[in-house]
Amino acid sequence: MNDSKKVSKRALKGTVVSTKMAKTIVVKVERVLVHPKYGKRYKSSKKYLVDAPDGKFQKGQEVEFVECRPLSKLKRWRVINKPKE
Numbered sequence: 261m262n263d264s265k266k267v268s269k270r271a272l273k274g275t276v277v278s279t280k281m282a283k284t285i286v287v288k289v290e291r292v293l294v295h296p297k298y299g300k301r302y303k304s305s306k307k308y309l310v311d312a313p314d315g316k317f318q319k320g321q322e323v324e325f326v327e328c329r330p331l332s333k334l335k336r337w338r339v340i341n342k343p344k345e
Contacts, residue, residue, distance in 0.1 A: 269326045271340070276321045277307060284335060285312045287323055310337040 274289035290305045309332075310325045317323065317339075328338045 269328070271324060271326045272308070272337075273322065273324045274308070276317050276319055276323055279315070279317055279319060283311065283313050283315060285310050285317050285323070285339075287325065287337075308337050309335045310339055311335055312339045 272287075272289050274287040276285050277288045278286040287308050287310050288305055289308065290303050292301055293304050294301055308325070310323070311328070311331050323339055324341045325337045325339050327336055330336050331338075
């Protein structure tokens with residue numbers, strides 16, 4: 261049988277925190293969560309290593325990225341939008 265399952269890849273948006281590595285940027289993604297018991301809203305953040313082979317990103321820039329196959333030990337994401345020049 262030819263069962264081809266379409267896998268939806270996760271897409272995230274975040275802010276560039278570091279561009280010091282070659283072909284890699286660090287992107288911080290912030291989420292707003294609600295405490296289950298008390299109902300208070302709070303921010304939670306996580307950093308991702310994202311593949312950016314062209315290297316045209318600056319610190320503080322908003323980027324969008326999707327998951328991909330493992331590119332290195334910690335890199336599993338790839339940039340999908342290009343910065344506006």
